[in-house]
Structure formats: C-alpha cells, structure tokens
Amino acid sequence: MDLLNINLSKFNGLAFIWLDTKAITDRAVFDTLSSPDKWFAHENSDECEHFIRSLENKQIFLVTSGSLGLTTIRSIHDLPQLHSVYIYCQDKSRHSQWASKFDKIRLVDNTTQPLISQLAIDVAHICENIGDQHSRLNEHKQALVWYERALEKIKQHNGLTKDEFVNALQSKIDISTVACQRFQQRPQQLGKGMNEVKRQHELLQQLLDAPTPLSSTEKDEKHIAATIKKIDEWERKNIKQIRTAAERVRQQLQKQINEINKVKDDFRLITDELRQKQSEDDYVEADLQQPLEKLQQLKHQLEISDTSQIDVQITDDIDWSSMVKLVKSTEAKSMKVNFDLIKTREPQIVLDVPTDENDIRMGASNKSFLFYDNDTKKLDLYDQAGLKHTEKLPIKSNIWEIVWSSHFHKYLLQADTSFYTYDEQNHQFEPLQQIKPLEPKIMFSGCTCFNEILVICYEGPGCRIEEWNLNDFTIRKHWKNETERRIIQMLFSIKNPNHIGVTASDQKDIRRFELRDRDMKILKVVNIDRCSYPIPIPTTGDWLISHKDSKVFSLVKDDCTSETIIEYNENVEQAVFLADSNYLAIATQNNKLRFYYVL
Template identity: 75%
Template sequence: MDLSNIDLSKFDGLAFIWLDIETITGTGVYDTLSSPDTWFVHKNPDVCEDFICSDLKNKQIFLITSGSLGHKIIKSIHHLPQLHSVYIYCQDIARHTPLASEFKKIRSVCNKTQSLISQLAIDVAHICVNIGDQHSRLNKHKQALVWYERAFEKIKQHNGLTKNEFVNALKSKINISTLECQRFQQHRQQLGEGMNEVKYQHELLRQLLDVPTPLSSTEKDDKHIAATIKKIDEWERKNIQQIKTVAERVRQQLQKQINEINKVNKVKHDFRLINDELRQRQSEDDYVEADLQQWLERLQQLKHQLETTTISDTSQIDVQITDDIDWSSMVKLVESDVSKTWVRTREISMVESL
C-alpha cells in the first residue's frame, strides 16, 4: 500500500464513504471504526464522484462500494490523490476480483463483514501511523501521539491483533511520543516559570519608571543632558581660546627675537660698508675733516644700535612644549545621588579643572 507523505498543510482529516444501492445496516461497528470522522452514504455513483471531487479535495478517502457500482466509479476516480483505499463488498467475489488487479487502490474484495472491517482497520491504522510520523518529524509530538493512539485503537478494536511487528512498532512510537510530550510539558512549565520572572522584573521596572512628576522624566532628562553638553562645549571653547592666546604670545616673542637678529645683521652690513670705504679712502689718501666727522657719527650710530639690541644665539632659540597635561582630569563627568520620592536616580554633572 502506498503510504507516501501527506501534505499536512492541506490535510483535512479522513473521510469514509459507503456507495451502495442497498441501505447500510448495523452501522455501529463502522461508526467506531471511522471515529472521530463520520460516514457519507451515497447510492448514485455520479453524485458520489462529484462529491469526492468537489467537497473532499483535502481529505484521505476510504471508499466501500458494491461490486456493480464499483465498476462504474473506480475507473474515473482512481487517479485522484484524495482517494486512499477502495473496498469492494459484494456477493460474487470471483466476478469482481479482476478489478483489484487493475486498480492498486482496491485493498479488498470480500463478502464478509468481519473481513472487510479487519482490512479497513489495518489500513486506517497505517495511515494514522503515517500521519503521526510526519507530525513527529516536525517535533509535534502531541499531534503525533493522537494519531498513534487512534491507530492502536483501530487495530485493537477491529482487528484483534495486539502482538505483531507493526503493533510492537506502534506501541514503541506511542511510548516515545508520550515521553516527548512529558518533556515538552516540563519544558513549557519551565518556560512558564521563566515568563513569570520576566513579568515580575517587568513590573518592578514599570513601577520604577512610573513616578509621577510635574515634568516627565524623559523631558527633564533631555534638558539636563542638553545643559551638560552645553557646559562641555563652553569649556572646550574657553580652553581653545586660552591655547590660541598662549600660542600667539609665544609667536610674538619669537618674532621679536627674529627682529633683533635682523637689526644686528643690518649693523654688520653697514659696518662692512664703512670698513670698505675707509680702506679705500685711506689707501688713496683721499679724505678731509668732514669725511672723518661723518665716519665717526656713523660708527657711533652703529655702536648705539648694537648696544640697544638684545642679542641671542639663534641656535639656542627653541620652544618648550609640555605633554604632561592630564586632559581627562581637566573635565570629567561625576555622578551625584539625587533622591526622587522613593526611587534613587543618577544625575550627571560636570566638574572642570582649569
């Protein structure tokens, strides 16, 4: 029997159909076999076919039919995926048995109620196990257990078998699914306890946050943070300006030294000019009293300029920069305890070290 997987996303349960011109009698045993599903009774094969095609697309169908009506309907519905098994219940077994060779979904051709019920019970049990296995592979052990127990119930009530390979395997599946359900229940209980702890902590935090104030805590916090950022910005601008002021003063001091050096260099240049002129005029004996007086005045001027100049060795001029400033200690955030009714909060403020 083909027990290929059923698409559980579309599966809508089992369906049982009785197709016979004669009225079915003694339905009690059939009802327990199909339970919790019900039987659909038809006398017209065309109406039955329409019903199967339109209303039972997502079912798995077990069809019991008389021999004469079976010949009329089986050929046209045998290909339908929702048709699971067919049982021909008739008086003339020899006449209808060849039909079973042609159509593999025909599970039995019989004329005894017990034989029919026994085979139907086995087939229903097999499909229940197949569905249970699919649920089990999806870790849906509770659903799997329902189908396994249904399979065992059908075998026990309507087939009488309690010990064979299939039944033993079924019992094992029931035991495994039962254990998995117990584990799942224990796990859900643990999750429930964890959820209670989460809800408890959630409520505690809600109470801490739900403190009535004239100004909402969020708005107040935003204003305080904005004020703190403003302090930091002001400290930054102030110290940047101080650094710029000091740097400019040092630059001016350096420029003053450069100017003094330039003055000395000019004195040296003018002195060389006078020196050259004196040598030339003396060697040519070409000078008078006025020349002597002019040279003396120029020399006195250069001497005065040299004496009034602060001369430094340029190779010794450098700038001393210290990296010992601990900027992290100059400005930092501090926390001060502030009482708010029954809840304690932290207020961030800024301490400057200038």
C-alpha cells in the same frame, strides 16, 4: 500512497464513504472504525464521484458494491485524495477479475468480517504514518492523537501481525507521551540549554585569559623568547645544513599563533551573537545547539594550538626534516577536577529518575551517558545538558554492565548471557552475537574494555575471567578468580591501561577495591567497606568510588597509595563522569539525577 507527500498544513483528516443501494450493515462496528469521523452514504455513482472530487484535502476510504464500483473506480482511481477502496459484493469471483487491475482496491469479499479486519489495519496504518509525520516535525501532541487512534482501530483487526503492530504503536505512544511532557517543561529546558552555552562560554573565556605566548605579560614574553632562542641557537650551530628547517619550524609556530588569533576572532563573534540572543530573548532549543558545538570546537582547537604547551625538540639524526619541530611541553597544563564541589555547589541540572525501587545501570562515554532501568526496559541517553533520547529495548534479560568501547565507537551493554551495542549518534541497538559464554547456563557478571581488548568475568566466587580480542572475537587469555571473593565491577585504568580497578566482596559481603595488572595479579588493595562502582577520572587517572547505600565517595589515587573521603548529602545509587564537559552525574536513592560541574 506515499504519505510523505501529504501537505499537513492543508490535510483535513480522513473521510469514509459507502457507495451502495443497500444500507450499511453492522453500523455500530463501522462507526467505531471511522470515529471520530462519520460515514457518507451514496446510492448514485455520479453524485458519489462529485462528492469525492470535492474532498481534495482528505484521505478517503471507499466501500462500494461491485456494480457501482465498476462504473466509478475507473474515473476516480488516480485521484490523490482516494486512499483505499473495498469491494463489498455478492459475486466475489466476477468482481475480483476487474478489481485486480486497480492498485488501490484492497479487498473484494462478500462477508463483513474480512472487510472490517482489512479496513481496520489500513486505517490504523494511515493514522500511524500521519502520527510519524507530526513526530518528525516535533508536533508530539498531534502525533500522540493519531497514534492512539491507530491503536483503537487495530483492535478490530484479526490478522497474524496484530500483536506486533500493537507493540510498535504502544512504544510510539510512550515516546510521544514523554515528548509531550518534555514540551511542557520546554522553558525550563531552554534555560538549562542557555546555561550550558554560557558555561562553555565562560570556560573558553578562562582558557583565552590564561597566560599563553600570545598575551603580553612578562612571563609569556620570556617563554616565547626562550622558545625562539632555542631555535636560533640550533640554527647558528648548524647554519649551513638547517637554515631551511629552522624557517619551516618558525612558520609552524606562526601558523599556530594565527590559529589562536582566529579562535579569538570566532570567539568574539559568538560572544556578540549570544549577547544579542539574550537581549532579544528570542531563541529556541535548536538555536542553542550551534553556538554550543562551536564553543566546544573552539575550546578543542585552543587546546590543540596552545603554544604554551609546546617546546622545541632537537635531534642529531641525519633526517633534516625532523631534526627540529614543535612538541608538547613536559610541563603541560592540565585542568584538575574538584569533587569536593558536590558538597557546596548547587547542581546545574536536576531530573527525576526511577531509582528507589528499580534496578538501574549507568555507563558513560566522554560526552554522554546511558541510564537503563531493568524493570521497565527503558534506555535513556543523556547529554551534558540533561537532554535525553529514550528507547524501549526489545529484550527479556537484564543489563548488568554498560561500558564505552572506543574500538566500536559505541556503547557495550552486557546482559545475562549476551552482549549488545548502542550507537549514541543514530540510536541503533543491535546484538553482538560473536560473544557468548562457554556454557549456556553460565552468566556474565561484569566487563571492561580498552581499545580492542574486552575483559569479561562470570558470576560467583572463583569465577572465570576472560580477555577477548574484539578484532577477531577470540579469547586470548583466561584466569580463575579467588575462590573466596566475587567481582562486583571492574574497569581499565585510564592512566595506565595495563592496570584494572576491581571492586570485590567476600561471602560476608565485606568489600574492597583492588588494583590488578593485565594478568589479574593483585598489586594493591584498599579496604573500602560498601564500595560498589568505581569511576576512572581521565584528568588524573584516580578512581572515584561510590559506597553502597551511603552518602560517601572514596577518591583513591591512581596507584592506590592514598584515599580521600568525599561526603555527599544524599544516598548514592550510581554515578558517571563526562570527561569532555567535566560533569559528574549522580543518581540518588530519592529518585533524582543531579549534574555537577566539578572544574
């Protein structure tokens, strides 16, 4: 039966019916199978049929003798409440002939053990599916009850797929348990969600209040006048040839002005909506997602259409359609993050995570990050609001590196001798079988990627380093690292993709940060004892580097010409930076994950 058609609002549980003139054998075993429901015993087929028809909102499991089943099944087989039928008879061969014509008959047998085993897995499956339906409705407490019931039933099944089914159920139980815990914290999470909406609202308000050619300040008026003057001067110089082109550019400018005005109008509507939600205090978590996404969309549109960051580019080329056009100003504004704020500002979000004894790894995209626990094999995907999705990975090896691949638009997870991808949208975890070490016993140590380029290093001093092309999965180049040092981590520079930042240590574990070119030539060295994981900062190109077992970060300039020490109040395990929201997420050694807004 397709359980997706069950109306859970009317569904009234399971029913177990025994139709036979003989009493139920192995009663204790069958009672365990039906628990918490009881068996209804009938000796008369007419009475049994009447009883089954009265249970419209149940899902019924019917065990019947061969002779009584033959007279009953024909009239009740197509009833939606009848889920499965089991023929328990003496003449298995004779009753199998007519039973094969009915899809809901799951088994014909003359012994109890096959009957118990088949009934166990069928009950477990329907319990699992009912649990799935509750889970899709975010009714995680009810889902957990049905998943645990399914796990209890499957223990009486002796089929080949038992272990696989048990593992799948245990995974769903773990996920539902976590979801129930999150539901208990829901008011707090809703408050965090509203805080994030308010933060995005304030950020967009700052951008709208910033000086632009759309406001009425004297500086803005001079800027827009100067822009128009350039267009007018060029038009006068080439009046006969370029009048049409000049008009076209004016229309482009006006279009961007109109887009900004539309952003303002949409922003006012969202502001009114948020005020109403807060005043009425009548919102749920899902209600916050739409205004949050809209605010981020408006922020992105404002940055694209900001006319204070455009100029007029003039060319003498004969191509009149491109002789004059709006371009980004070379003096474009950029928002600079301030990591000193982690010393004085309270974190926006604080979560509990296992860091003190467990081996963890973190890696970020612009809008999310992964937190992986090598001990429990649990992978958590966090967004900027601290909300997470949890997966238990079906792998035995450890994950040593997590990087974002703009080529795949997915995360890359590097294990001992293999790579995997993880999609932050649909949460699919898949092996990347095209990338393998040259020799089976050699293990990967680290990796970094930029567009279609993936750079991999191997374990140990003097290790091999490879540059892969992800378009055809071929090795373009390879090098040998310094024999006296091993690589801890490496990452492409965001500001200059021809540079790679590398943390390395010698045999005495004395560490340093190196700036290398794409041929692995060392360009600059900054001696940072205990340095471990570098974080490239998109807005500046600088490197934020955590110190092993320390309360210190080093902020190293993009070209390694200077270093600034940033003190923190806890020992840092790892950290990641979310560029879209300017959040620094810090995992500390006291089992906390803290989110800091650093703009």
